[in-house]
Amino acid sequence: MQVVILGSGSPIPAPDRAGPATLLRTSAGDLLFDAGRGVSMRAAAVLSGPTAFAAVFLTHLHSDHVTDLNDVITTRWAMSFTPNPLHVFGPTGTECFVAATESMLETDIGYRLTHHEDLTWRPGTVATDVTDGTVFERSEVRVTVAPTDHAPVHPTVGYRVDDDGGSVVIAGDTVPCAGLDRLCAGADVLVHTVIRRDQIEALAVPRLLDVLDYHSAVADAARTAERAGVAPTASPVRPQAICVRWGARPSSHVSATCTRSETPSGAPGSRPALPGGRSAHISGRLTWARARPGRRR
Numbered sequence: 001m002q003v004v005i006l007g008s009g010s011p012i013p014a015p016d017r018a019g020p021a022t023l024l025r026t027s028a029g030d031l032l033f034d035a036g037r038g039v040s041m042r043a044a045a046v047l048s049g050p051t052a053f054a055a056v057f058l059t060h061l062h063s064d065h066v067t068d069l070n071d072v073i074t075t076r077w078a079m080s081f082t083p084n085p086l087h088v089f090g091p092t093g094t095e096c097f098v099a100a101t102e103s104m105l106e107t108d109i110g111y112r113l114t115h116h117e118d119l120t121w122r123p124g125t126v127a128t129d130v131t132d133g134t135v136f137e138r139s140e141v142r143v144t145v146a147p148t149d150h151a152p153v154h155p156t157v158g159y160r161v162d163d164d165g166g167s168v169v170i171a172g173d174t175v176p177c178a179g180l181d182r183l184c185a186g187a188d189v190l191v192h193t194v195i196r197r198d199q200i201e202a203l204a205v206p207r208l209l210d211v212l213d214y215h216s217a218v219a220d221a222a223r224t225a226e227r228a229g230v231a232p233t234a235s236p237v238r239p240q241a242i243c244v245r246w247g248a249r250p251s252s253h254v255s256a257t258c259t260r261s262e263t264p265s266g267a268p269g270s271r272p273a274l275p276g277g278r279s280a281h282i283s284g285r286l287t288w289a290r291a292r293p294g295r296r297r
């Protein structure tokens with residue numbers, strides 16, 4: 001299984017950062033988690049894209065996480081040569097959101113159906129509202145969902161993907177909560193939106209300060225990982241991915257066994273040092289490998 005952070009941006013446009021989206025390459029095909037700004041372009045950069053997605057999973061319906069879902073739906077439909085409906089899973093409200101998105105696209109759907117004689121079907125996206133439990137099983141892959149806490153945004157969910165003995169958790173935007181702890185128990189990788197409180201507080205802009213209410217700080221996410229055994233404090237044995245979004249630049253994401261107040265940062269490709277002789281790897285891609293007993297990573 002491979003984890004590719006396609007985007008780790010925030011609602012604030014950035015020239016070098018796409019919106020939130022994570023691609024998991026599994027034995028059942030490519031699974032997309034969230035569809036933020038630029039997702040199709042970033043997926044193309046790793047030779048994936050809307051026609052290749054086995055399914056799309058949304059953590060919540062905040063605009064920055066779904067703004068390019070319409071592009072995914074249109075591109076998959078227009079670039080498929082047989083009916084190929086996209087399956088979209090998300091919290092309650094997703095079925096309505098997807099129906100509204102296809103309604104928004106109605107003019108374009110009409111143009112293409114009229115123009116292309118061989119295109120005789122509509123996008124036909126299949127949306128499913130999910131709340132808790134297993135929501136997707138194919139090949140060796142199982143996707144489990146649990147509620148998260150991004151109040152006042154409600155409902156929100158996180159996902160856990162198990163494949164070939166390994167597991168990856170996609171937390172999305174959330175503060176620490178029991179649902180996320182449940183998903184994380186014994187997981188190999190945690191992809192978690194975090195916020196740099198220090199940088200946001202330094203800006204002291206009321207509307208930005210508001211976002212501190214419903215995101216985890218880096219230390220919060222590290223504690224979630226510690227509780228779950230993803231990254232034990234003094235003896236890291238498993239990789240952990242922390243997606244640094246709000247306020248942190250220029251890194252796109254950090255792969256490290258971070259603990260407590262550690263907040264590694266740096267340019268993509270760099271390996272900043274952490275206490276205890278450890279290091280963080282900052283890049284756009286993580287490759288998961290099966291943990292071996294006694295092997296320290």
Ligand SMILES: [Zn+2]
Binds near residue numbers: 060
């Ligand atoms: Zn959000």
